[in-house]
Amino acid sequence: MSGDISDIPGAVGDVGLGAAAAKSVEPDTGGNGSDNHGGTGGETCLNCGTALLGAHCYNCGQKAHIHRTLRAFFHDLVHGVLHFEGKFWRTLPLLAWRPGKLMREYIDGKRARYVSPIALFLFTVFVSFALFSLSGGFGDIDPEVKGATTQELQASLNEADSQIAELNAQLVDAELSPDEKAKLREDIRSATTERDLLERLVDASRGATGDSSLFRPTVTINNETPSEGEEASETAQEQANSDAGGSGHSLEDVWDEATSNPGLTVYRLQTNAYKLSWLLIPLSLPFVWLLFPFSRKFRMYDHTVFVTYSISFMTMLVVAASLGAAWQFWPLVAAPLAYAPFHLYRSLRGTYGLSRFGALWRMVVLSAFIWVALMLFVLIMISIVTTS
Template sequence: MSEIGEGLAEIGQGTLAAQAIEPHAAGSGDGHTHESACLNCGTPLIGAHCHACGQAAHAHRSLGAFFHDLLHGVFHFEGKIWRTLPLLAWRPGKLTREYIDGRRARYISPIALFLFFVFLMFAVFHATESHEEHGGEGNLIGVGQSAQSLEAELSKLEAQRSTAVAKGEATAALDDLIEKRTETLAALQELKAENIAVSLPTGDGQGMHSDIPQIDKALGKYKANPELAAYKLQTYAYKYSWVLVPISVPFLWLLFPFSRRFHLYDHTVFVTYSLCFMTLLVIVTMLAGAGGVAWVGGVLFFVPPFHMYRQLRETYALSRFGAIWRTWLLVWFSASALLIFFILIMAQTSG
């Protein structure tokens, strides 16, 4: 229950942060106009909202109204989310083009939606990770055992079997365990023979190596204190998720170099809405895994290229061929952006 409580707390926190970026989502909107002048800027009021600063004409001053505004923000976003999500999922190009062209009142801004989804993603992660942390008795080896530790364990098991045979005791259970450990050890040795580095979450850290100094340094920290390193990795990924936007925009610009029709602002809106959808896919995948339908994640793996194609074609008014080859490049660009983001995060965790 504690994980769920923390998750709900993060959802609320994310909503409040999103409201700070999407200010009109937090207004009362009930039509009360008891004040004759705006309480924020002093402008004479005409209607339910100040025409100068946009603040609601009537300010709620009760505890019930405060929690009503909070719940309204979490579950409704002034109704905008129910108009935004269908377009984001099926017609992302129309949503992106509408926002770029200034028709924004009906939709949540891309940065507010992205911020909210990031909070939601980590809230879901913390709420569901307990289902994945503990392996069952059926695991062949404990998480993080290396070939060396397996060899030591096999030696102990063989000694136990010899003792059991000398005493005339049954050895069926030990024989089965020795067979499983031997198969696992053979697989690890085969990987080693093929020069494949085996990186395990815990243990002695053997084989944890890359060709990037920053990552190697972070892996060293991970080896010294895996739990602390994993916590820092999650924390920095959470804090710096917004960096994915400026990292990705230059890659998208390469698809339309020196274009006079499309500008960096257009690409930024495109990238941010695209990241919103990809984050939503991650959320759905985690929920599906926690619900015992992990195959949903395998199906959703093929969705991003199709979504990119639809968003590219309608946002930039491309032909089918123009959208297809740009989608192919964008998939590779996205992988590159994620790699850069990963390197930056790993560099932060090694600090």
């Protein structure tokens, strides 16, 4: 991802989408008092029809006063994005400096005053992706990397062209059986799809504009029409493959495809990571549970709140470090890295009421668990992007 100014509209759109997604799971607890007119009796809620007893419907929560002005519409937009009712600004300082207090109070029931963990997580993920797009990831550490990546992609493109030409030449061999021809056609289709993607990546790395010709395959499959017997054989072969191996991708196949073109794999990971970032939550939960095995005092809900808030803040630290790397302002890289273990320690101690020693050793163990969870996440991501 580049840091060009042309990325700004998309980045702003990602922020807005993140705010909308967060707002959709965050209950509205009220808003500006100037909007709360009416509803003192004798009226019904326009949403559910319940008799109103105040400024809000006690059944569905909708405001009694419904506006229809453009000014009020933009007020709702700002209100939704920034949580102007105060929840965001109450949550963020506590999450940064007293995370244990925030997590413990939310678990114990003080939830209307804070942004919920999942809403903050969604907002953080989309904002971080937008900032990554603007900053160009972790920055241009080596100015030759971009050129090397372009050369690598071009070499892969040339290799793909040669492979497709060779497969097409094999397909016209009259001595091939129907099963062999069916397999060759499938190989050509896969190679052509990969080749088209490589061509778009090469043009994008050279700064080419989005010409529609990039989306038209330049290498086509041999147009030989299969006979009815070949079609039946293809169907039988596909069914046999499905019954024998499911998707047909073994761990060895996934690894070979990922390592054959690491530049392409990294590009795919960058463009898909934020979509599956929620997987970090279920991946982390078993490791947190292992810190308190078979404990009746702490339930899985407690661990989920702890994990979700912690991942949200750690994502913020990663974004800050990436911005520092992009700007080559190294104190901004070092500070988040140094603060992360301390934040984890304070989170554990405050959330679970641990002693200093209990929080310290759990912080060390959990730090190791975090790397294991991240490795599992990366492996899952590689498996998905290389088999899709």
